[in-house]
Amino acid sequence: MSPPEPVISLRGGTASLGGHSVLRGVDLTVEPGEVVALLGANGSGKSTTVRAVVGQVPLTEGELRLFGTPLRRFRQWRRVGYVPQRSTAAAGVPATVREVVSAGRLARTRLRPLGRADKEAVHRALRLIGMDELAGQSVNALSGGQHQRVLIARALAAEPELLIMDEPLAGVDINSQRVLAEALRKQTADGASVLLVLHELGPLAPLIDRAVVLERGRVQRVDHPERLHDVACHPQDSGHPEASARIETGLLP
């Protein structure tokens, strides 16, 4: 029996934004059921890596496969739940929490109307993230942490096998961080894989199988989170140059 395909396989990912090369050969693999954290200083290419994985930043070089399918031919977006970096600009028209979360279900329904099963999935996502009581609230009236939870519920509404989250803890209060950690734990217990960008591991540390530290568009080191201590904030202070060179592929032996 052949081993299962990795859910994300990025080989030599190279990308530039506005003429600046941001990714310079990033290798990244997420195996089924794995929780991988991308760490690194500002500008190290964490967000760009994640946005490249979901096809929102074009790779100039390298190969990207999602669930074993090259990105260019990948169509099963319902298997992917994406939580973009929280935008500060609210839309010009108010929307309720439920309306925003329902948008995530479109990954499954596409152009057909929402059925009962879809509405139940939306409700489950809202409950999982502790927002079911605020479902009728306007998202503009929420705190930063609540807003972030809404975006996560939106990704969960499609019942994805792979969650990709860009800075889910940024500006999130401790209470919301705990809710988020608990929701993630339930998702991974059900077999979901997770790739997330973090500034610090925080309450998510026990969930993370592998941390990939980026520095100036390259993988600087890959390790178990408990061996990383605080390097997330100070990646340049850590590790021996030779050691990090050997694991630059982003794969654990």
Add this chain to the structure above:
Amino acid sequence: MSEMLSYEFMQRALLAALMVGVAAPTVGVYLVQRRQAIMGDGIGHVALTGVALGFLLNQSPVWSAVLVATLGSIGMELIRWYGKTRGDLALALLFYGGMAGGVMLVNLSEGGSTANLVTFLFGSVTTVSESDIVTVVSLSVLVLLITLGLRRQLFAVCQDEEFARVTGLPVRLLNLLLAVTAAVTVTVSMRVVGLLLVSALMVIPVAAAQQVTRGFATTLGLAMGLGVLVTLSGTVTSYHADVPAGASIVLLAIAVFVLMTALAVPLARGRAKRAEPEPREGSEEERRTRART
């Protein structure tokens, strides 16, 4: 009232006003959501070139306006995707080009002068003909089918375009469809309120509705109601007071907006009070509501 309704021209005028009043805000809500409230104006200016082209070629100005406005709105959408030019500059160029093109073409047409354009610039709902009404009704129904039938998809695209792309929605197609729908709406509404005021009918009912609503669906529904209210009452006012219908409609819409804004303050207070039993959420919301008003 019955005297007014006994005139066929008024029946047609009221039907056209009704259709436009209900359809225009359904497109406007997405433009406002995407913070492109001014896009309708751009399309309106481009449509003027289309109207003049109709005069030049001796064709129906409505259909030539639909065609040119559609091409213009697709152009704006393409500029948004690929443009290195800043969006507002591109829009400005379309404004001026559309206006100048219209004046140029109408003066080139046989016996045509800039005066021909006035009906289209400011609307003339009481001169809507039998064949015009067929066009207005059928195009409005088409607009409603798209904006209401695809409301979840269009909402997702206008709320968070990057997220919508990752869900696998045909985002480009939906954006193009919205642009074309906006163009059709502008040309349908030009007989009622005129090209220069079209955008007001798309935007103001939405702006008024969202003063008191919390959700997208309720905003959309209320905006449609307010749209119908102002177009019908504006048309009736124009009949009784012998004033231009387009201007009456827009001024009424602004009055409704002011009224809704005034209503919003006590409404928000009531909501904050009701939210108080949950101390954390309540205080948070209250603070935000205060900050916004």
